[in-house]
Structure formats: structure tokens, C-alpha cells
Amino acid sequence: MRYEQLPWQEQMKLRVDFNHMMTEFVGQEEGFTREHIEALAGKIQAAHGSMVEKSNAGGMAWRQLPFNQATVVEEILQKAEEIRSWAEAFVVLGIGGSALGPLAVQTALNHLHYNELPGEKRGGPRFYVLDNVDPERVAALFDIIDPAQTVFNVISKSGSTAETMAQFMIVYDLLRQRIGADYAKHIIATTDAVKGNLIKLAQEEGFSAFIIPAGVGGRYSELSPVGLLPAAVCGIDIKELLAGAAYMERLCQQADVFRNPAYMLGVLQYLAMRRGKNISVMMPYAEGLKYFADWYAQLWAESLGKRTNNQGEEIFAGQTPVKALGTTDQHSQVQLYVEGPFDKVVTFLGVENYRQEVTIPRVCQDLPGIAFLGGHTLGELIKAEQFATEYALMKAQRLNFTITLPEINPFTVGQLIQLLEIQTAFVGELLDINAFDQPGVEEGKNATYALLGRPGYEAKKQELAARPEKKPEYLL
Numbered sequence: 213m214r215y216e217q218l219p220w221q222e223q224m225k226l227r228v229d230f231n232h233m234m235t236e237f238v239g240q241e242e243g244f245t246r247e248h249i250e251a252l253a254g255k256i257q258a259a260h261g262s263m264v265e266k267s268n269a270g271g272m273a274w275r276q277l278p279f280n281q282a283t284v285v286e287e288i289l290q291k292a293e294e295i296r297s298w299a300e301a302f303v304v305l306g307i308g309g310s311a312l313g314p315l316a317v318q319t320a321l322n323h324l325h326y327n328e329l330p331g332e333k334r335g336g337p338r339f340y341v342l343d344n345v346d347p348e349r350v351a352a353l354f355d356i357i358d359p360a361q362t363v364f365n366v367i368s369k370s371g372s373t374a375e376t377m378a379q380f381m382i383v384y385d386l387l388r389q390r391i392g393a394d395y396a397k398h399i400i401a402t403t404d405a406v407k408g409n410l411i412k413l414a415q416e417e418g419f420s421a422f423i424i425p426a427g428v429g430g431r432y433s434e435l436s437p438v439g440l441l442p443a444a445v446c447g448i449d450i451k452e453l454l455a456g457a458a459y460m461e462r463l464c465q466q467a468d469v470f471r472n473p474a475y476m477l478g479v480l481q482y483l484a485m486r487r488g489k490n491i492s493v494m495m496p497y498a499e500g501l502k503y504f505a506d507w508y509a510q511l512w513a514e515s516l517g518k519r520t521n522n523q524g525e526e527i528f529a530g531q532t533p534v535k536a537l538g539t540t541d542q543h544s545q546v547q548l549y550v551e552g553p554f555d556k557v558v559t560f561l562g563v564e565n566y567r568q569e570v571t572i573p574r575v576c577q578d579l580p581g582i583a584f585l586g587g588h589t590l591g592e593l594i595k596a597e598q599f600a601t602e603y604a605l606m607k608a609q610r611l612n613f614t615i616t617l618p619e620i621n622p623f624t625v626g627q628l629i630q631l632l633e634i635q636t637a638f639v640g641e642l643l644d645i646n647a648f649d650q651p652g653v654e655e656g657k658n659a660t661y662a663l664l665g666r667p668g669y670e671a672k673k674q675e676l677a678a679r680p681e682k683k684p685e686y687l688l
């Protein structure tokens with residue numbers, strides 16, 4: 213059934229406005245028209261075909277996550293209930309796709325000062341994501357949590373990431389010293405079923421483990437146990453999260469390619485890239501969506517930033533993601549976006565109805581320069597500012613479009629995750645690259661292993677020792 217033939221209740225609950233991307237700016241250097249899209253029809257159909265082929269071959273297992281986790285969801289809910297019955301804190305140890313999704317969803321769907329709420333209002337343990345090995349940050353966390361009242365969720369798809377496993381070793385040793393035999397209930401692993409050290413440790417040491425399904429890469433794993441356990445522990449409705457993702461997945465399966473919102477968002481970015489827009493700004497106009505910009509930065513950068521295409525040709529593909537926040541970064545970055553180089557596309561994440569409202573009182577009425585604010589609400593103000601920024605970009609002929617959530621809730625957040633993941637994968641097909649690997653991070657990893665004396669990395673260590681001394685020009 214075509215998208216527009218769906219009953220109105222099924223019409224996409226996210227609205228995608230292609231502001232000034234495809235319409236009245238025909239003829240102006242920065243506009244796109246429907247003709248631009250239709251000129252890509254063959255490429256779009258081929259990319260769609262490749263998406264279907266890869267999905268059917270199980271290569272995009274993340275697309276099935278909204279539909280095939282009923283059993284593990286029940287296990288997660290049960291484990292979450294147990295943790296919520298005694299733990300005072302829940303700490304995610306992870307990095308990249310193993311941390312950014314949980315952080316983004318928690319910020320979107322829980323109180324913005326969740327950890328500071330009194331326990332009875334919070335309803336669950338305080339929540340922390342430790343996604344770095346800065347010793348000050350790690351030490352600081354242990355100043356504010358009691359390991360004896362804490363559950364540590366060690367999340368690693370590979371089960372071998374140095375940062376996450378270093379954090380694990382610290383926690384493992386501390387818990388065994390502090391708590392002794394039944395330390396295992398304080399650690400939960402989320403990892404691959406067979407690969408890496410973490411699953412082996414879980415089996416040997418007897419701590420609970422949840423499995424990241426094969427074919428689900430880190431940056432596409434938020435709707436797997438990677439994101440579902442932390443969300444459930446913090447009281448988020450994970451069934452609604454998956455329902456929203458399922459809605460978007462079905463919508464994208466049913467709509468024809470030119471009505472597929474994920475595809476069309478991808479095509480616009482592809483057109484923009486071809487026109488030299490090598491920066492993609494993600495600018496939510498909601499504090500709750502702030503860390504979606506961080507999650508999307510990894511998804512977009514790591515999926516599309518590739519040296520070669522599937523034919524082995526060097527293309528140095530990709531677009532640099534920039535994290536921004538409205539209205540805050542109107543006062544720090546928008547100057548560049550309006551007057552700087554024609555090298556970027558801005559995506560606004562808007563909200564129709566904010567979950568809270570605050571009215572500006574009618575005070576200072578003798579000061580016309582601010583009296584006009586009185587009587588308006590902050591929701592009106594932030595939405596006016598968003599529209600005004602879109603308008604300023606449009607007048608300056610800067611490409612931008614808007615994704616609008618009716619409200620930030622588990623259903624719309626699930627939709628947004630699925631939408632942006634499909635968009636990203638589709639652009640990977642348009643670019644004819646592998647959007648699911650990350651060969652570029654290996655060099656840094658191997659050099660780290662060599663520097664820390666990992667066995668088998670001696671040659672790399674010698675290579676590093678022979679490296680030309682980095683003497684920045686400015687050091688006289």
C-alpha cells in the first residue's frame with residue numbers, strides 16, 4: 213500500500229519538511245527541485261534494490277530489531293525490575309555505539325535532572341554513562357557512587373575495546389575486593405554471543421549477559437539490548453520505543469521510494485554532498501534531543517566517512533557532522549551558517565508540543581524592548597526562534613530541512629532512531645560504500661595496543677618508535 217493510502221492514523225507521525233531544499237528555490241544555486249531527484253531515479257531504485265537485497269540476506273539485521281525481540285524484551289524487563297528493586301545507581305561502561313544511544317534515549321525520555329530527583333520521584337537508580345578513560349572522570353564517578361549499591365552494565369559489541377575493558381577491570385577488581393563472592397550480581401555484560409573477551413568472562417564468572425545480535429553494528433544497536441536494558445532500568449517504556457521503530461520501518465517498507473521519508477532525506481543529503489556540502493549540522497531545538505546530535509554524529513561519520521567505494525576506487529566519501537543545539541547555538545554557530553562558506557546542510561529537529569510549558573510573566577512593562585515577551589510562553593519563543601533561524605538560512609540560500617516530532621515520547625524517539633539509521637544506510641548505498649564497517653579506526657587501536665605492550669604488536673611498536681619526531685612548525 214502506498215504511503216499516502218495508509219489510514220490517517222498510520223500516516224507518519226514524524227513530519228519531514230524539506231525547507232527550501234526542493235521547491236521555490238529552483239534556479240537559485242542552492243535549491244533542489246523534484247527534477248533533481250527524478251534525475252536520480254535509476255540510482256535511487258538501484259540503491260533501494262541493494263537495501264532490499266542486503267536486508268533479505270540478513271545484512272541489515274538492525275532493521276528487524278523492532279520485530280524480533282519479544283523474548284529478550286521480557287528478559288530485559290524482568291532484569292530491570294530486579295535492578296530497580298535494590299540498586300541506587302546503574303552505570304553503563306561503553307563507548308561509541310555502546311554508549312551514545314543509551315545517553316541519547318535517557319536524555320530524551322527521562323527528566324532532564326533525573327539523577328538529582330529524590331529517589332521516590334526518580335523511581336529507579338541514578339544513571340551514568342562512562343564513555344571515556346579520563347582518569348579524573350573515572351575517579352570522580354567513584355566519589356559519588358557506592359559500588360555495593362551499583363550495577364555496572366559493560367557494553368561492548370567486540371568485547372575487546374580497550375577503554376571499556378579497562379573500565380571493566382577496574383570495576384571487577386574493586387567489586388571483588390569490596391563485596392567478595394556475590395559480586396557477580398553487580399555486573400551485566402551486553403556483548404556478542406561468541407566474539408571477544410567479555411562473553412567469555414561472563415560465562416566464566418557467572419554474571420548476566422545480554423546478546424547483541426549478529427549483523428547489528430555498534431552505531432545501529434540502540435534498539436538492541438545495548439539500549440533497551442539501560443532504558444528499562446530507568447523506567448522508559450521500551451515496548452513503545454520498539455513500536456515507534458516498527459512503525460517507521462513498516463512505513464519505509466510500504467512507501468514507494470519517492471515517498472520513503474528516510475530515502476528522501478538521504479537523497480537530499482546525497483545531492484547536497486555532490487554539491488560540495490561536506491558538513492552536516494544536526495540542530496535539535498529541544499534539550500531532550502541534545503545527545504541525539506552526538507549519537508547521529510557517530511552514525512553519520514562512521515557509516516559514510518570511507519576512503520574507498522565498493523569498487524575499490526578511492527573516493528574519500530563522507531560529510532562532517534556538527535553537533536548543535538537550538539536556541540543555544542544560535543548564539544555561537546549560526547553566524548557561520550548564515551554568512552560562512554556554502555559547505556553545509558542544517559537539519560533541524562523540531563518539537564510540536566513540548567512536554568512542559570512556562571509562561572513569561574507580564575513584568576517590566578515599562579521597557580518596550582522586553583515587555584513584548586510578557587504573556588508569551590517559552591514554547592512559543594523557542595519555536596519562533598527555530599522558524600526564524602530556518603528563515604535566516606533560507607534567505608541566505610543555505611540548505612536546511614526540518615524533522616518535527618509531534619512530541620518527544622518513546623514512540624516518536626523510536627521512529628527517529630529507525631528513520632535516521634535507514635537514511636544513513638541508504639546514503640551508503642547511493643555512495644556505493646560499506647556503511648557498516650570502520651576500517652579507519654584500526655590503525656589507532658593497533659598503535660594503542662603496541663604502546664601499552666600488548667603481545668603480538670612488537671612490530672607496530674618498532675614502527676612507532678621509528679616515527680619522525682612530531683615537531684610542530686611553531687615550536688622554535
Ligand SMILES: O=P(O)(O)OC[C@H]1O[C@H](O)[C@H](O)[C@@H](O)[C@@H]1O
Binds near residue numbers: 309367370514650
Ligand atoms: O561496542 P564495542 O565493540 O566496544 O565498540 C565500541 C566502538 O568502538 C569502535 O571504535 C567502533 O569504531 C565503534 O563503531 C564502536 O561503537
